[in-house]
Amino acid sequence: MRDFSYVRAATIDEALSAAAMPATMLLAGGTTLIDLAKCGVAEPERVVDISHLKGLDGVRIDGKAATIGALARMSRVAEDPAIKGEFPAISEALWQAASAQIRNMATIGGNLLQRTRCAYFRDPATFPNCNKRNPGSGCAALTGVNRSHAVLGGSSACIATYPGDLAVALTAFDALVHLGDRQVPVDDFFLLPGARPDKEHAMRPGEIITAISVPASPAARRSTFLKVRDRQSYEFAAASAAVGIELGGDGRTITDIRIALGGIATKPWRARAVEDALRGTAFEHDAIKEASRLAVEGAIDHGANHYKIELAPRVVERAILKIGAAA
Amino acid sequence: MFFGLLLVERPAALGTYCHQNGVKTPMTNQISLNLDINGKSRQVTVEARVTLLDALREHLELTGTKKGCDHGQCGACTVHVDGERVLSCLTLAAQVEGSTINTIEGLSAPGDALHPVQAAFLEHDAFQCGYCTPGQIMSAVACIREGHAGSDDEIREYMSGNLCRCGAYPHIVDAVREAAKELS
Numbered sequence: 001m002r003d004f005s006y007v008r009a010a011t012i013d014e015a016l017s018a019a020a021m022p023a024t025m026l027l028a029g030g031t032t033l034i035d036l037a038k039c040g041v042a043e044p045e046r047v048v049d050i051s052h053l054k055g056l057d058g059v060r061i062d063g064k065a066a067t068i069g070a071l072a073r074m075s076r077v078a079e080d081p082a083i084k085g086e087f088p089a090i091s092e093a094l095w096q097a098a099s100a101q102i103r104n105m106a107t108i109g110g111n112l113l114q115r116t117r118c119a120y121f122r123d124p125a126t127f128p129n130c131n132k133r134n135p136g137s138g139c140a141a142l143t144g145v146n147r148s149h150a151v152l153g154g155s156s157a158c159i160a161t162y163p164g165d166l167a168v169a170l171t172a173f174d175a176l177v178h179l180g181d182r183q184v185p186v187d188d189f190f191l192l193p194g195a196r197p198d199k200e201h202a203m204r205p206g207e208i209i210t211a212i213s214v215p216a217s218p219a220a221r222r223s224t225f226l227k228v229r230d231r232q233s234y235e236f237a238a239a240s241a242a243v244g245i246e247l248g249g250d251g252r253t254i255t256d257i258r259i260a261l262g263g264i265a266t267k268p269w270r271a272r273a274v275e276d277a278l279r280g281t282a283f284e285h286d287a288i289k290e291a292s293r294l295a296v297e298g299a300i301d302h303g304a305n306h307y308k309i310e311l312a313p314r315v316v317e318r319a320i321l322k323i324g325a326a327a
Numbered sequence: 328m329f330f331g332l333l334l335v336e337r338p339a340a341l342g343t344y345c346h347q348n349g350v351k352t353p354m355t356n357q358i359s360l361n362l363d364i365n366g367k368s369r370q371v372t373v374e375a376r377v378t379l380l381d382a383l384r385e386h387l388e389l390t391g392t393k394k395g396c397d398h399g400q401c402g403a404c405t406v407h408v409d410g411e412r413v414l415s416c417l418t419l420a421a422q423v424e425g426s427t428i429n430t431i432e433g434l435s436a437p438g439d440a441l442h443p444v445q446a447a448f449l450e451h452d453a454f455q456c457g458y459c460t461p462g463q464i465m466s467a468v469a470c471i472r473e474g475h476a477g478s479d480d481e482i483r484e485y486m487s488g489n490l491c492r493c494g495a496y497p498h499i500v501d502a503v504r505e506a507a508k509e510l511s
Contacts, residue, residue: 005356006375006421027422034378034417035398047375049422075411099488100470102399104411105418233487 001037008049012056012210016180018048020206026050028071029106031098032114040124041115041133051107056210061086065216070109070178070209074166075100077108086216089172089223089242093165096227099234109209112167112177112189113201116160117236120144131157132197147304148236151296151312153266158197159302161236161263162190165227168262169242170212171270173220178211179203186212190267197266219244219256226319228311229263237263239312241271241295243319245283252283259316261295264308271295274316283324292317360424364389365433373420380404382420383430391431391461395490402489405462405469406430412469414488431461434468444468447506448499455493463489467503476507 009015009026018024025044027033028051036042056071061082068077077083078094098106106114120127120140129138141149141159149159167186176183189202203209214220223244229235240263246256257278259271277291292313299309356375361368364387371386380397383389383406395403397416404415407429434442441449444467454460466489470476475485482503483496491499 001376003356003374004376006358006419027419030419030422031399031414031417034419037376038398047419049419051422052425099402100473100475100485101402101405101412101414101466101488102417105413233484 001040002043002045004037004044005046006049007046008052010053012053012208015048015050015053015208016206018046019208021046024048026208028110029073029102031102031106032110036115036122039122041122050208057107059083061216063216065213066090067178067211067213068108069211071107074098074103074106074108074111078103085221087169087173087214087220087223089169089220089225089244090166090214092225093169093227093240093242096225096233097165108166108212111164112170112186112209112212114164115200117163118149118160121160132160132193132200135196135198142302145304146302148238149302149305150266151264151299151301151305151308152261152269153192154300155193155195155197155266157195158193158266160193160197160266162265162267163236163263164268165225165237165240165262167268168240168260169223169225170214171268172223172242172244172258172260173214173217174258175212175214177209178213179207180210182207183213186268187270193266217244217256217258218246219258222246222323223258224319224323226315226322227262228315239263239308239315241312241316241319243316243323245320245323247283247324254278254281254283257320259295259320261312261316264296264299264312271316273297278320285321288320288324289313289317292320358421360420362387362420362424362428363426364428365430371420375419375421377420378416379406379408379418379420379423379428380415383415389430389432393458393461395459395462400490401459401462402466403459403462405465405489407465407469410469410472412466429465431465434464442468443509444471444502444506447502447509451498451502451505452495453498453502454491454495459489459491459493463491463499467499467506470503471507471510476503479504482507 023045027047027049056069058069059080060067074094084091127140129140150161170186175186177189225242227237227240242260244258248255261269273294295316296309359372393403395401399414399417406415409426470485
């Protein structure tokens with residue numbers, strides 16, 4: 001690990017000043033930054049600890065939206081009674097992520113900014129080629145071991161999967177990322193890799209995430225997060241789906257449906273084609289199964305990750321059936 | 328905007344050197360910390376990048392907390408900070424100045440009765456080599472306190488951050504279940 005200096009920011013203004021400085025990285029929960037510093041991926045000269053800032057860790061819900069402070073810990077938000085009641089998919093995405101220890105450390109803002117688990121990205125000593133770490137150097141994953149890599153949203157420069165769960169649920173329910181006074185829809189916050197996979201999000205230098213807000217809706221209240229993975233717990237998603245549904249007065253017409261996928265794409269992946277195919281139709285198994293296939297429209301596999309194209313529609317279908325059947 | 332040094336740099340300790348290419352060079356970025364560990368105030372001077380795990384093991388002679396993967400994947404380094412279980416390998420020592428830190432050494436005093444979770448691990452033979460055990464026990468104490476030991480499935484889910492390469496999992500679940508009963 002590179003040597004670095006450590007300072008604690010006492011105010012948000014100090015944190016903002018620090019965020020604009022070269023070779024400086026902000027430290028919140030530390031679960032990504034310290035790990036990647038040990039891997040030699042993150043090489044800050046100065047680490048500014050923002051985890052002791054006051055007033056950024058609250059969870060507030062009124063009738064219109066939930067606002068979650070950027071420094072709220074994952075475990076705290078997962079267990080929040082109002083989040084469980086109004087946004088069950090968010091609570092489920094959080095408690096199924098990482099481990100109890102990591103959830104006690106990791107913050108909501110840091111969770112969004114977690115880096116890919118691509119083994120080539122994480123190992124600069126063995127694999128110098130990585131367009132995400134070093135633009136223009138190439139991508140070892142395209143022809144390498146890519147079982148966990150993305151089938152959607154990739155480019156000839158990068159197929160690294162966005163690893164998070166929370167952002168998938170936030171994408172389904174049109175959350176806003178608050179960057180101080182500026183607010184960015186979460187779907188616009190995360191960028192496709194294109195030719196510049198090193199640019200992962202829409203934050204400008206000197207900005208920090210201060211909060212996340214999620215509009216309340218009947219679909220958010222009737223929602224779930226289904227995560228399928230290689231082992232039952234403490235594992236990243238092979239494919240995941242956040243699904244929310246609103247049924248009409250007849251109890252079977254789908255009046256609203258929200259679907260986002262994780263584990264299969266380079267960013268949290270909103271499945272609007274599936275939503276459009278099902279909105280206004282009767283809740284019916286065959287139609288749901290058929291529509292769920294649209295979740296992987298345009299998918300491109302790289303051999304070892306072909307299974308994700310088969311798996312993802314099944315995860316979507318199962319999540320819709322589960323939440324639709326729940327009273 | 329340039330940085331108008333609002334941040335207070337931690338004072339560097341004097342008289343500490345490293346040897347680079349045979350040249351004695353003052354080490355930069357050393358910080359002096361006052362850590363509250365197992366109810367005692369402990370002073371330590373370390374590089375800013377030193378993790379709580381390395382501070383405990385290499386500087387404070389508290390080697391009960393184990394280093395497994397050192398990347399937050401195994402749970403062997405689990406300690407409590409302000410009463411909550413965290414991974415000391417991904418926590419900077421500097422981050423927890425001002426917090427209350429508890430390690431396996433602080434769970435029960437030498438000569439005193441074992442903590443009920445320690446006793447349950449012995450009773451149920453919840454280990455083989457024992458390397459992951461301090462982390463398992465610290466995690467289990469918190470798991471029970473959080474109210475996440477209500478069923479075997481819940482214990483498995485909320486203890487999943489602690490790997491046991493000997494595969495003692497069935498006995499660990501037995502131990503946590505019994506300790507949870509005793510502590511309820």
